[in-house]
Amino acid sequence: MTEKQDLRETCKVLYSTSEEQNRVTVKQGAEAVVFRTSIFPGEPCLLKCRPAKHWRHPILDQRLTRRRCLAEARLLAKCQTLGLKCPLLYFVDPKRGEIYMEWIEGCSVRDYIRSIESSEEYEVLLRRLMNNIGKEVANLHKNDIIHGDLTTSNMMLRNKNQDDIVFIDFGLGTVIESEEDKAVDLYVLERALASTHPNSEQLFSLTLESYSKSWKASKSVLRRFEDVRMRGRKRSMVG
Ligand SMILES: Nc1ncnc2c1ncn2[C@@H]1O[C@H](COP(=O)(O)OP(=O)(O)OP(=O)(O)O)[C@@H](O)[C@H]1O
Numbered sequence: 001m002t003e004k005q006d007l008r009e010t011c012k013v014l015y016s017t018s019e020e021q022n023r024v025t026v027k028q029g030a031e032a033v034v035f036r037t038s039i040f041p042g043e044p045c046l047l048k049c050r051p052a053k054h055w056r057h058p059i060l061d062q063r064l065t066r067r068r069c070l071a072e073a074r075l076l077a078k079c080q081t082l083g084l085k086c087p088l089l090y091f092v093d094p095k096r097g098e099i100y101m102e103w104i105e106g107c108s109v110r111d112y113i114r115s116i117e118s119s120e121e122y123e124v125l126l127r128r129l130m131n132n133i134g135k136e137v138a139n140l141h142k143n144d145i146i147h148g149d150l151t152t153s154n155m156m157l158r159n160k161n162q163d164d165i166v167f168i169d170f171g172l173g174t175v176i177e178s179e180e181d182k183a184v185d186l187y188v189l190e191r192a193l194a195s196t197h198p199n200s201e202q203l204f205s206l207t208l209e210s211y212s213k214s215w216k217a218s219k220s221v222l223r224r225f226e227d228v229r230m231r232g233r234k235r236s237m238v239g
């Protein structure tokens with residue numbers, strides 16, 4: 001048996017064992033169902049499934065599921081090689097639309113912001129968090145990684161530590177050297193903050209400041225971001 005076949009067999013064993021493990025539903029979304037389970041003994045992991053959509057044509061459905069699943073797994077693997085912050089990819093089964101990845105103990109940035117709202121240190125903590133977000137998004141963009149859905153729910157804090165941001169949910173992500181795509185990534189984050197957090201303008205300006213400080217070549221992206229913003233405003237005025 002070659003090394004590759006051997007690895008495949010091992011994965012199959014782990015995979016079938018994990019099916020018998022308890023799965024705890026973390027989130028049932030429109031697109032994906034996310035479980036906490038285990039693939040390595042004693043080690044929790046996250047299983048993200050994209051179940052079949054019976055209202056879609058089966059061939060089209062399979063193709064879409066496969067594509068999204070592979071896109072997400074590829075990006076996780078790419079970020080890992082680049083040393084960027086995301087969960088470790090353990091195993092992917094594109095046919096079934098399933099990805100097993102590292103379980104991140106902690107909370108989403110969204111929940112974190114809510115949890116510190118009544119804290120006396122709110123301002124200080126928040127400034128530091130927004131600063132960190134800007135730095136980490138710049139790190140993604142420096143490496144031409146476009147997240148595609150930069151919301152505060154798609155950023156986690158490992159062990160609730162605001163200095164340890166982990167990006168999740170790369171299903172809409174791409175790798176492309178495009179100022180426009182990076183600018184749109186920033187715009188999505190700005191809109192997401194505006195829809196979920198009070199005082200979002202101030203918050204986001206801190207993120208932009210640190211984005212620009214962390215990456216010398218960010219100026220052209222930030223210029224493009226102003227255009228995207230203008231287009232967004234025009235569109236919302238037209239309705
Ligand atoms: N690696 C992880 N470790 C711990 N919790 C996670 C992890 N990945 C996701 N989660 C939790 O599960 C939730 C849903 O995950 P995710 O954002 O990947 O799915 P989704 O938003 O339903 O997917 P999609 O946008 O692709 O439909 C997250 O908000 C987070 O709370």
Ligand SMILES: [Mg+2]
Pocket residue numbers: 153154169
């Ligand atoms: Mg998500």
